[in-house]
Amino acid sequence: MSDKKEAAEHATIVDLIRNDLSRVAEHVRVDKYRYIDVLHTNKGNILQTSSEISGKLPTDYQKHIGNILDAMLPAGSITGAPKDKTMEIIHEAEGxxxxxxxxxxxxxxxxxxxxxxxxxxxxxxxxxxxxxxxxxxxxxxxxxxxxxx
Known part of the structure; x- marks a missing residue:
């Protein structure tokens, strides 16, 4: 948790995901920042650095769940920033x-x-x-x- 590079990467990813959620929700906030989460698997526990981000979806969100998910994809944690320009470059490069x-x-x-x-x-x-x-x-x-x- 004291590694500066890991802390900077985590801060960037949290900001990207917060931005993704802001595309579809209001009052987006980071509820819990940078903590150790234990994932239980059939091969043992895995420790993972996590954060929790939440926002308020429209009251009729269930009627638009596909559109909501589509608006946030691909995840900012995949594309980096700036997201739209990165996706344009990826599309051109991969074809x-x-x-x-x-x-x-x-x-x-x-x-x-x-x-x-x-x-x-x-x-x-x-x-x-x-x-x-x-x-x-x-x-x-x-x-x-x-x-x-």
């Missing part, structure tokens, strides 16, 4: 539609949305299976002999 990559996935149940940005996942386009990962910055074909679970 193809990213599909689901860097979109979101989630479960909406009983009025609660739990979601995550898709930075690592497998996708089958009918011609092959591809591992798409943010860190590598490329899409790598997977061997078809591998068993997917």
């Amino acid at each position: 193809y539609d990213r599909g689901f990559y860097t979109g979101i996935m989630g479960i909406y149940n009983n009025g609660e949305l739990n979601s995550a940005v898709m930075i690592r996942f497998l996708e089958n386009d009918g011609q092959g299976t591809y591992f798409k990962a943010y860190r590598q910055g490329s899409f790598l074909p997977c061997h078809r002999r591998r068993k997917l679970v």
